[in-house]
Amino acid sequence: MARPRTAPRTVDHPDLAQVDLQQVMEALVDPVRRMVVSQLARKGEDMSCGTFEAPVSISTLTHHFNVLREAGVIRQYYVGVTKMNTLRADEMEERFPGLLPAVIAACAAETGSGVD
Amino acid sequence: MARPRTAPRTVDHPDLAQVDLQQVMEALVDPVRRMVVSQLARKGEDMSCGTFEAPVSISTLTHHFNVLREAGVIRQYYVGVTKMNTLRADEMEERFPGLLPAVIAACAAETGSGVD
DNA sequence: CCATTACTTCGACGACAGTCGTAGTATAGA
DNA sequence: TCTATACTACGACTGTCGTCGAAGTAATGG
DSSP: OOSSSOOOOOOOOOOGOOOOOEEEHHHHHHHHHHHHHHHHHOOOOOOGHHHOOOOOOOHHHHHHHHHHHHTTTTEEEETTTTTEEEHHHHHHHHHHHHHHHHHHHHHHHHHTTTOO | OOOOOOOOOOOOOOGGOOOOHHHHHHHSSHHHHHHHHHHHHHOOOOOEEGOOOHHHHHHHHHHHHHHHTTTTSEEEETTTTEEEEOOOOHHHHHHTTHHHHHHHHHHHHHHTTTOO
């Protein structure tokens, strides 16, 4: 019989018009979340939740993905049992011009050069 | 006789090279501190601590100025009994290109339009 | 139907940031 | 020398955020 006795898993995303600067700043102030954004930007393609490098547990990482998604920074969707992540770069650019690129560039500059 | 039995009040500022993104993000994530930065950018000239509008007490405001200064966002200097504040915009631009302007623009966009 | 994989939810805990009022300090002026 | 002004330093309090592990849920494959 039909297997899907529940609807396919969906994810809610805010319209960027209803996201304010405070929310985005709070999302981007956490170093782990910036690592996520940075890796996403660096890779240039969608990544599943399990493929990120971060010095925290899986459940904590889930929390960080939620914060980023609710701030409109990333978009998430399921592919089978895995959850994919994408930067909402274009939309963010329209809403907060220059902000995300500046942060990403700063991340890259810090992790790229041998600062430590 | 010579009155200055103490050296004139001075203020310490970090070299921007030794300020990291985390510190700047933490400085800019607080809405009161963004108000300070925003007013400084809007005014376009140095402002004394007492001339800022913020919904907090004076002592709290002092704390916010300290955070901004230690993050390299503002420069402070005494003029008699008042303390002046100025944005380190050019230096910040060199250290974290685009970051401060993006935040300032976002602040202006939010406070400018009748969002609430 | 069952096991596995991949992620989520929950509750608890610890740390720390923002806030205040009070008391203190440096400068200017009388 | 004394007072007023403008800001600072300190200690206390509070709320919130990041963190974890354990238990839960949904899809996939056998």
